[in-house]
Each structure stands twice: as structure tokens, then as C-alpha cells.
Amino acid sequence: MNAVPQERRIVTAIPGPKSQELQARRLDTVAGGVGSTLPVFTKRAGGGIIEDVDGNRLIDFGSGIAVTSVGASAEAVVRRAAAQLQDFTHTCFMVTPYEGYVEVCEALAELTPGDHAKKSALFNSGAEAVENAVKIARSYTKRQAVVVFDHGYHGRTNLTMGMTAKNMPYKQGFGPFAPEVYRVPVAYGYRWPTGAENCGPEAAAQAIDNITKQIGADNVAAIVIEPVLGEGGFIEPAKGFLPAIVKFANDNGIVFVADEIQSGFCRTGQWFACEDEGVVPDLITTAKGIAGGLPLAAVTGRAEIMDSVHGGGLGGTYGGNPVACAAALGSIETMKELDLNAKAKRIEEVMKARLTAMQEKFPAIGDIRGRGAMIAIELVKDPVTKEPYAEAAAALAKACHAEGVLVLTCGTYGNVLRFLPPLVMGEDLLNEGLDIIENAFAQI
Ligand SMILES: Cc1ncc(COP(=O)(O)O)c(C=O)c1O
Numbered sequence: 001m002n003a004v005p006q007e008r009r010i011v012t013a014i015p016g017p018k019s020q021e022l023q024a025r026r027l028d029t030v031a032g033g034v035g036s037t038l039p040v041f042t043k044r045a046g047g048g049i050i051e052d053v054d055g056n057r058l059i060d061f062g063s064g065i066a067v068t069s070v071g072a073s074a075e076a077v078v079r080r081a082a083a084q085l086q087d088f089t090h091t092c093f094m095v096t097p098y099e100g101y102v103e104v105c106e107a108l109a110e111l112t113p114g115d116h117a118k119k120s121a122l123f124n125s126g127a128e129a130v131e132n133a134v135k136i137a138r139s140y141t142k143r144q145a146v147v148v149f150d151h152g153y154h155g156r157t158n159l160t161m162g163m164t165a166k167n168m169p170y171k172q173g174f175g176p177f178a179p180e181v182y183r184v185p186v187a188y189g190y191r192w193p194t195g196a197e198n199c200g201p202e203a204a205a206q207a208i209d210n211i212t213k214q215i216g217a218d219n220v221a222a223i224v225i226e227p228v229l230g231e232g233g234f235i236e237p238a239k240g241f242l243p244a245i246v247k248f249a250n251d252n253g254i255v256f257v258a259d260e261i262q263s264g265f266c267r268t269g270q271w272f273a274c275e276d277e278g279v280v281p282d283l284i285t286t287a288k289g290i291a292g293g294l295p296l297a298a299v300t301g302r303a304e305i306m307d308s309v310h311g312g313g314l315g316g317t318y319g320g321n322p323v324a325c326a327a328a329l330g331s332i333e334t335m336k337e338l339d340l341n342a343k344a345k346r347i348e349e350v351m352k353a354r355l356t357a358m359q360e361k362f363p364a365i366g367d368i369r370g371r372g373a374m375i376a377i378e379l380v381k382d383p384v385t386k387e388p389y390a391e392a393a394a395a396l397a398k399a400c401h402a403e404g405v406l407v408l409t410c411g412t413y414g415n416v417l418r419f420l421p422p423l424v425m426g427e428d429l430l431n432e433g434l435d436i437i438e439n440a441f442a443q444i
Contacts (some may be wrong), residue, residue, distance in 0.1 A: 004046040006071070006426055007058045009057040010404045014152035015040045016054025023360030035169075037062070037408060038401050045072035048425030050406060059405045059433040061419045066230070066262045066374070067314035069289040069331075073226030076330035084326035091322070100325035107332050108300040109159065111271045114241070114280040118307040120298050120319030126287035127155025127295035130224065132314060132334040133283045134159060136299060137255035140308035145189070145215050147223040147254075149186040149207070151412050152230030154224065154259060163224065165232060166412050184210040186229065186240035186305035187245075190378060190384065200240030201277045206250050219251040223281075227273035230262035234376035234418055236369055242279050249282075255305060257283045260375070265289035266335050266423055269345040276371070292331035296324035340423040343374030347421060347430060351375045352432045362441045364392050376418040378411065388413035392444065399440035405433045 011434045015023065015038070040052040050072070058368030060301035062156045063069060070077060084100065091102050104383075105120040108122045108316050112118065123129050134146055148154065148161065154163040156170060164170050172176070173408075187203035189196030211217060223245060229235040249256040258281035263273035267289055272360050274281060283301035295318075299306070334340070348371060355377055359365040379389040393409045396417055419438075421430060 004049045004051050005057065006047050006049055006429060007057060008049070008059050008404045008429070008432060009055070011056055012054045014038070014058075014404065015054060016052065016056060016404050017055040022053065023390065030392060031068075037397075038406060046074075047071050047197035048408070048422050048429040056404060059429050059436075060425070061339050061405060061407045061421050061433055063422050064293065065288070066267055066420045067409065068293050069266055069373075069423045070292045070334040070338075070420045071419050072293055074292050074330065074334050074384050074424070076333045077118065077327045077428050078330070080247065080326040080333075081323050082228065084323045087322075089321075089323060092317055093320050094317075097340050098154050098322050098325075099323050100329065101320040104298070104320065104325045104328050105300075108286070108298055111332070112286075113272055116280075116439040117303040118300055118380055119303045121306065121314045122187075122302040122325070123287075123297040123299070123316060124295045124318050124321070124324075125155070126285065126297050127157045128185065128319075129287055130257075131287040131301050132164065132259045133224065133285050133299045133301075134222055134299070134413075135314070136283065136305060136309055137257065137325060139307045139310075139313070141221045141253060142256060143219055143221040144180045147211055147215070147219045147220055148181060148183050149225050149229070150183060151235055152183075152224075152226060152231070152232035152353045153187055153230050165235065178260060182211070182215050182238050186225070186235065187238035188235050189238040190235075190369070192238070196238055198333055199238035199335040201244065202243035203238065204241050204248075205346075207245065211248070217248075217254065219331045220252070220254045222255045222257050223249050224257040226259045226261075226263060227276075227279065228268060228371065228374060230374075231410050233378065233413075233416040234370045234374060236371065239277070242274065242277050246279050246281075255282045259285045261287045265331075265355045266340040267372055267374050267420075268370075269341050271341065271347060273371065273374075281364075291324050292334070293327040294321075294324040296320070296328050301312070324332045332386065335423075341372075343423045346427075347373040347423065347425070348375060350427065351419060351429055351434065354431075354438070358441060360439055364389055364441075369383070373419070373421055373423050376410070376416045378417045379417065388415035390414035393417050395444045396440045399443050400436055403436045403439070405436045407437070
């Protein structure tokens with residue numbers, strides 16, 4: 001078992017000489033379009049630490065973009081995946097099925113919101129799950145239009161690029177995009193012109209007005225939204241927005257899809273973020289945290305909607321790979337055993353208290369938001385004008401990286417620093433990471 005010591009250790013410059021050597025090789029052979037936030041090459045990782053090939057140990061505030069919630073080498077994930085590797089690596093569920101796939105679908109039926117009959121289909125990536133949710137909604141409703149939101153992110157395939165709001169780097173030069181995708185306003189409280197208190201109902205009214213006037217509710221197959229918008233800047237739609245959109249969908253025969261690919265599986269202190277406002281989606285897409293780092297994704301939803309697709313209409317060679325399914329069962333087992341929802345809530349408590357104290361000293365912190373272990377700060381040049389301060393986000397990230405804390409940026413304006421620690425991170429590491437963020441502010 002790979003037990004990475006749970007302590008930060010910096011023994012070289014970041015990146016160190018061995019990482020730099022590998023980076024030079026990488027630049028010769030890996031396509032330039034594939035970026036890396038921090039080119040330190042990983043040797044091993046687990047708990048809250050990533051150890052690089054030079055022996056540096058970094059505090060991980062990224063979890064591989066919200067994936068390794070149980071850590072990057074969780075015992076139950078490794079044990080179950082290794083056992084499955086010994087038995088068989090692949091048959092293709094569409095050729096000869098296996099129990100692990102069924103068990104994952106049973107777990108999804110149990111854990112996702114709502115007590116209606118549910119079914120699932122498994123895929124490899126988040127984008128693939130979103131594409132399939134749209135296919136299923138279109139098949140069920142016999143309608144075509146798909147409604148998405150400002151600041152939304154849904155992936156990098158053709159349809160999901162079209163569903164994603166931000167042009168650079170995700171869409172630039174990659175069009176034309178799929179038709180029948182329509183974007184409407186989201187309740188971004190911090191930047192809502194009449195203030196956060198009015199934002200939920202006003203944004204919902206605007207979105208619904210746009211849908212009815214510009215698309216026609218009868219033409220809409222699906223409304224797809226992230227209950228906490230991830231890449232767009234960890235935007236929590238203001239209270240009342242999601243329930244109003246769900247009601248509109250229900251009243252008009254539209255399939256409401258919650259994209260919980262980033263926010264799901266204990267990340268926000270609930271199994272799924274939409275539970276916070278009692279939202280029960282018709283379909284829910286999951287990936288990332290579901291399988292402790294192995295590629296697995298799912299669409300789960302009302303049995304009658306899922307079963308509206310003709311036999312053979314859903315699938316893919318690797319969808320629900322047996323090793324990935326075994327890893328998912330290990331990941332879910334770990335989440336239950338360690339009560340990772342409670343851990344996520346505790347991370348929120350620690351982080352928000354520290355960040356609020358920092359905000360008093362550093363007015364560039366315009367907003368602190370997020371839930372559980374999905375927390376972000378939005379950086380602004382001036383707290384009154386709220387002009388985005390992307391340079392500060394980049395400089396802070398760089399300063400943190402140099403000190404061995406891996407943080408990520410996000411946001412439509414590139415001015416959000418986001419924190420996604422593994423939920424199993426010890427509180428000492430969490431506080432040490434926050435100390436370094438605070439020092440980074442003082443430095444810049
Ligand atoms: C909300 C959301 N949907 C979809 C995706 C796409 O997932 P993948 O990168 O696995 O295709 C992401 C990835 O960041 C995401 O955050």
C-alpha cells in the first residue's frame with residue numbers, strides 16, 4: 001500500500017530538475033493544446049499530498065479537479081480495482097455483462113435524490129454523460145431544444161462545447177457547434193445588478209421569459225444546469241432560482257437535468273448539491289468523484305425517462321468498465337465509512353472562517369462562496385466596482401505553487417481561486433495550506 005507521508009516538503013525549486021527534464025520531453029511529444037496547471041510530474045499521491053519525482057510533497061487543493069475526494073490511493077478503491085484487474089479487465093457490458101455495473105447502478109439509485117424508480121447508464125467521462133442525458137431527454141420528449149446557462153460548463157465534445165459558456169480556451173476555433181442549444185441568465189448573486197437578495201427570483205423570471213419568448217417551452221427537451229457552477233467560478237445560484245426553474249420544467253414537460261459532475265459525491269457536504277434546496281432532478285449526470293480517479297460517468301434518472309430510449313440506443317465500448325466500477329464501489333464505500341459529507345462540511349467551516357479573516361485584510365477578496373470542500377474566492381480590483389482581477393488570481397496561484405500548495409483558478413473572468421481538497425485531508429494540512437495562501441496575499 002502506498003502510504004504517502006501526510007506532510008508538505010519542499011526540497012527543490014518547483015518544478016524541480018527531474019520534473020523539468022520530463023517537461024522538456026513532454027514538450028517534444030505531447031500536443032501543445034493539452035495544458036498543465038503546474039508541471040511537476042507526480043510520483044505518488046494519497047490523502048492530501050501529491051509527491052513529485054524530485055521528492056517534493058505538495059498540499060493538494062485540487063483533487064485532480066474534484067476527482068480524488070477519497071484521496072488518490074484510497075485503500076478500498078485500490079483493493080477493489082486491483083482484485084477486479086486480476087479477474088478480468090473488460091468484456092464490454094454490451095457484449096457480456098458483469099455484476100459491478102449493476103451494483104454501481106443500484107448505488108446510484110440509492111444515493112441520488114428522490115424516492116421514485118430510477119435507472120442508470122454508465123459512460124467514461126463527464127462530457128459523455130451530459131451528451132447522453134441530452135439524447136435521453138430528446139428521445140423521451142420528442143423535442144430538440146436544450147437550455148443551458150450563463151457561466152455553465154459541460155465539457156469539450158462538440159455538443160458539450162456548445163453547451164459551455166466560456167469561449168477561451170474551450171471553444172475558440174472549434175466551431176461550428178451543435179444547433180438547438182440556447183443560453184439564458186443564471187442567478188449570480190455577487191454580480192446581479194439589483195443585489196444578491198433579489199437575484200434568485202429575478203434571474204429565474206428572466207430565464208423563463210427568455211425560454212418562453214425565444215424558444216417556446218413546448219420545444220424544449222431539457223434544461224441542464226450545474227447546481228453549483230464549477231468552471232464558471234463556483235457560482236451558487238441565489239436561493240429560489242433552482243426551485244423556480246424546476247417548477248417551470250415540471251409544468252412544461254421539460255426534463256430537468258442536474259449536472260453534478262463536479263459538485264456530486266459528497267463534494268459540497270451532501271451526496272448531491274441539489275439536495276440543499278430540496279431539488280429532485282429528472283436526470284442527474286455524475287462523473288469525477290464517483291470512482292476515486294478511474295474514468296467513470298453516469299446518467300441516472302426517472303425509470304420512464306431512461307427507458308424511453310430504444311434497445312441498443314445507449315452505450316459505448318468502455319462505458320462502465322469493470323475496473324472503474326470496482327473503483328466506484330470502493331469510493332462509495334469509503335465515503336460512507338468515513339462520513340465524507342461531514343468532513344466536507346468541516347472543511348467549509350475551517351476554510352470560510354480563515355478566508356473571512358483574510359478578506360478583512362485583503363480587499364481584493366470580493367466574494368467568498370461555495371459549499372463543503374468546493375470553496376472559492378473571487379478577486380476584484382475594487383470591492384465597489386467589482387472589476388475582475390485575473391492577474392491577482394494568477395499571481396496568487398503561482399506564489400502558492402512555489403510554496404508547495406496546489407491551487408486552481410477558474411471563472412468566466414479568470415479571477416476566481418478555487419479550493420477542492422480531497423475530503424480525507426487532515427486538518428493540519430488544510431490549515432497549513434491556508435497559511436500559505438495568506439502569505440501569498442501578503443507577498444503580492
Ligand atoms: C459540471 C461539469 N460537467 C461536465 C464536465 C466534463 O467532464 P469531463 O471532463 O469528465 O468530460 C465537467 C468537467 O470539469 C464539469 O465540471
